[in-house]
Amino acid sequence: MKSFTITDIDQSQIIQNSYDICFFASGFEPRATASCKAYQLHGKKIILYYELEPETGCQIAKENISYFKTVSEDIICIKSTDDYYLSQKIIEVINTIDANCLKVFVDYTSMSTTWYSTIFYILFNLGIHCEIDFSYTIGKHQEDFPPIPINDIVPLPGFSAVQSDFSYTSTVIMGLGFNSAVAEAIYDHMEPDELFTYIANPGAFENYAKRANDVNNHLISTYSNDHFDLPLRSVENSYRILAELVNYLSTQNKTISFVSLGPKPQRLTAMLICSTFTNASYLKTLGPANTNNFPEAIGEYVLTRVSNRKSC
Amino acid sequence: MNKIEAFEIDNAKNLTFEAIAGTFVPIDQYWRLISGKNHIILGSRGSGKTTLMKMLSYPSMISSKDQNIKSKALSNEYIGLYLPTNTEWVGSLKNKNWQTNREKENNFLWKINLASCVSLIEVLKSFVAHSFVDKNQQLLTEIDLCRILSNQWFEYEYVRFKELKNILLNVANKKEEWFIKKKYGIKNIEPIGTTFELPIFNVVKESIRLISEKLNLENTKWYICLDEAENLDDSFQAILNTYLRSSHDNFFLKIATTPYHHLTHRTNIDENVYCLHDFEYVYIDVEHKHPLMGKYEKIADEIFSTRCAYYGLNTDLTLEEILGKSPLLDNQPWTSEDSIRLNTYCTNETINRANTLFKEKKDQEFLDQIGRKIRGALQLKQEFQNHKGHRQSQIYSGRKLFIRCSDFNPRRLIRLYNLIISEIKYGEDETKKIEPGKQHELLVEFSNRELMNIKSSEGLGFDLYTFLDTIGNGLHYLFHEKKISTDFYYSIKFTEENQSKNKWQLIKRAVSIGLLFPDIQTPDVLPIFAGTFHFSFVLAPKYFLLPRRGSTINYSKILSYLDSSPEQFILPLED
Numbered sequence: 001m002k003s004f005t006i007t008d009i010d011q012s013q014i015i016q017n018s019y020d021i022c023f024f025a026s027g028f029e030p031r032a033t034a035s036c037k038a039y040q041l042h043g044k045k046i047i048l049y050y051e052l053e054p055e056t057g058c059q060i061a062k063e064n065i066s067y068f069k070t071v072s073e074d075i076i077c078i079k080s081t082d083d084y085y086l087s088q089k090i091i092e093v094i095n096t097i098d099a100n101c102l103k104v105f106v107d108y109t110s111m112s113t114t115w116y117s118t119i120f121y122i123l124f125n126l127g128i129h130c131e132i133d134f135s136y137t138i139g140k141h142q143e144d145f146p147p148i149p150i151n152d153i154v155p156l157p158g159f160s161a162v163q164s165d166f167s168y169t170s171t172v173i174m175g176l177g178f179n180s181a182v183a184e185a186i187y188d189h190m191e192p193d194e195l196f197t198y199i200a201n202p203g204a205f206e207n208y209a210k211r212a213n214d215v216n217n218h219l220i221s222t223y224s225n226d227h228f229d230l231p232l233r234s235v236e237n238s239y240r241i242l243a244e245l246v247n248y249l250s251t252q253n254k255t256i257s258f259v260s261l262g263p264k265p266q267r268l269t270a271m272l273i274c275s276t277f278t279n280a281s282y283l284k285t286l287g288p289a290n291t292n293n294f295p296e297a298i299g300e301y302v303l304t305r306v307s308n309r310k311s312c
Numbered sequence: 313m314n315k316i317e318a319f320e321i322d323n324a325k326n327l328t329f330e331a332i333a334g335t336f337v338p339i340d341q342y343w344r345l346i347s348g349k350n351h352i353i354l355g356s357r358g359s360g361k362t363t364l365m366k367m368l369s370y371p372s373m374i375s376s377k378d379q380n381i382k383s384k385a386l387s388n389e390y391i392g393l394y395l396p397t398n399t400e401w402v403g404s405l406k407n408k409n410w411q412t413n414r415e416k417e418n419n420f421l422w423k424i425n426l427a428s429c430v431s432l433i434e435v436l437k438s439f440v441a442h443s444f445v446d447k448n449q450q451l452l453t454e455i456d457l458c459r460i461l462s463n464q465w466f467e468y469e470y471v472r473f474k475e476l477k478n479i480l481l482n483v484a485n486k487k488e489e490w491f492i493k494k495k496y497g498i499k500n501i502e503p504i505g506t507t508f509e510l511p512i513f514n515v516v517k518e519s520i521r522l523i524s525e526k527l528n529l530e531n532t533k534w535y536i537c538l539d540e541a542e543n544l545d546d547s548f549q550a551i552l553n554t555y556l557r558s559s560h561d562n563f564f565l566k567i568a569t570t571p572y573h574h575l576t577h578r579t580n581i582d583e584n585v586y587c588l589h590d591f592e593y594v595y596i597d598v599e600h601k602h603p604l605m606g607k608y609e610k611i612a613d614e615i616f617s618t619r620c621a622y623y624g625l626n627t628d629l630t631l632e633e634i635l636g637k638s639p640l641l642d643n644q645p646w647t648s649e650d651s652i653r654l655n656t657y658c659t660n661e662t663i664n665r666a667n668t669l670f671k672e673k674k675d676q677e678f679l680d681q682i683g684r685k686i687r688g689a690l691q692l693k694q695e696f697q698n699h700k701g702h703r704q705s706q707i708y709s710g711r712k713l714f715i716r717c718s719d720f721n722p723r724r725l726i727r728l729y730n731l732i733i734s735e736i737k738y739g740e741d742e743t744k745k746i747e748p749g750k751q752h753e754l755l756v757e758f759s760n761r762e763l764m765n766i767k768s769s770e771g772l773g774f775d776l777y778t779f780l781d782t783i784g785n786g787l788h789y790l791f792h793e794k795k796i797s798t799d800f801y802y803s804i805k806f807t808e809e810n811q812s813k814n815k816w817q818l819i820k821r822a823v824s825i826g827l828l829f830p831d832i833q834t835p836d837v838l839p840i841f842a843g844t845f846h847f848s849f850v851l852a853p854k855y856f857l858l859p860r861r862g863s864t865i866n867y868s869k870i871l872s873y874l875d876s877s878p879e880q881f882i883l884p885l886e887d
Contacts, residue, residue, distance in 0.1 A: 084410055121496075122496055150769070155407055157407050157492050222730075
């Protein structure tokens, strides 16, 4: 079991901090730049991941890239598909930094799971002390999600439990969002004999929980063994609740698969759980990116500090 | 365990070997598979492939209450190992996009070699437990076997099955870590588990050779049951094909996959693998043939009773009691109302034929040729007319209809049983019957959901939904907006002239998930690229169709009807 601490932090701790590296995603969303603007992370070393070639496609992505280039001269741009190059760059950059404890900022609002999991995995396996501040800009979705076809479901490299491969029973813990068709399709594909489901509550906005429960009512009422709430704004508390559940299931020698379809702080929580427990796997879905339905930032952030050292 | 739980586990993947053995109802194809041959089992999702695979494995066979199955296991003539290839196992082959094809294939070989050794441990555990009554003898045999195996697989000796299995899992874990760290160049790690870097199944075959003498199994034929091969891409299937092509005296493969997902006949040697020579296909989806319906209904009843018995429920509870008769499918006396409907909804030819038989007082012939065939259809047409837009009906109800709407797909059947059982109320005024109106509501919702859920299914979701919806709407129109005879359309023909690769992909996908069924003319031979396919019965309630095998219509005709106005559409019955 890996050892690290998870703490909810506030904006003042971000603003007062001095980061060695900052990671951003330019993505398709206006939200991608929100935290950088809010915390004025100017002059820092920035590693930027972008989805599209800047010369083509999405106007918002181009604007985001342009903005980040004004924030720092020390910026490295990496294509989203190139996580190997990312890992090499991280190692290269870290070797140039002389610090007792590496301080890292990651805005994962518009970032793929592969990216921020790679960042976490490498930094926590390099044998160095580090502290990662994860930032998520909360947004409000305007419309319901149309069903998005999924192409595949695979374990996230570095966050999978091999025991799952050989287990004759299957327990899935599924975080639900607004896309009930995807949740049902995944359930249908995996056919677990136990299903636990959760939603973000309190969520991003006032009637979030009701909306999520209504949309997923069939799955919850027909298949879920237990349905519970996790607070969106506290990864620390969410982690504690999920850890208790996983601990309990572990006493029954169960292997667990996490499928997280809800907001990203809950995906981060699930990823951290799978990094902690050797019998838990994080499964990610592969499919076309959502390039149309973007939430509007509401001016709130979920801020989480993950550290493998008591204090930096 | 309460009533709900008895039917909640609708997937054999998640049942223990004992539970499978306790609830298994053997089908004809099962006995074919217990043999010294390579087989590729084809069945749509939920058709019972995993149950079959598990029931071919020694732990399930030896636990079976069926004496024929148990005696097969006791004879030691054949011993099967079951390899579960779940989402995580297959996913860990696919989540290393940085690997070259060669590296991916080596990873597959490594994983399958290790997985087959884990399965061997499960079989040996069961074998020792059933072969030796004396506990001391069991323990001594276990120690001996573990010593033999651990000397072959590792540098150290382990003496208990559980310990040995944990070590294997640990090696698998470290191998995964090794891949990731090697990818990121984090630190140098020694190679892990080199023992398993051998050609496919060589490790487990050698293990079997070493333990066979100890257990007097020198003449035993072994087979590995590999499930869900549809999740393996064609390069991995080519590796399996290579094994099928090679000659193996006493070690065979049983591979389960969905129809059309044995993706290639290519091997990694210079020859292809050939059906009937190197392996046989065994198709297990139930064929929608009228003479077989009675037999399948009996099996469905048996599955219900077996499950009730295994989980300690009241075995007096029957589907007939709970659901009653089906107004659409159960035989009922011909009434004057039926005659009115006949005159209202049937073609002139059918009406004339009926009148002739009435005049000649050939009542029995009338019932055999027209009455029984058309009564349900007439009721359905009238019901739709009366309830258009409201859908508050009772027409989709009854035991026969529930069973028929499962397409005799075990998983679908058990999910329907789940709905039934959860509707039964308890308490002082416990009733065992579900009102027809409620049955109708459940079935229509179930039918809708079967189609809705595919929108997000892998790859073709939206297109597949549209394709099947087109067919359903076409059949609905042909049934409800036109006069009918004793035959009506429920099958679709795709011809080569009007076929496309995209459409063929959709057809294959629909077949794999059990929403279209290929018309089989030769046993175990599926149509390729063109042919006749039957619409699934589970979609009948959604489109207000009668779930009964009918005539065939060309797909192009359905499309042309949808494009042109209904008045201009001319409907020949035979195509």
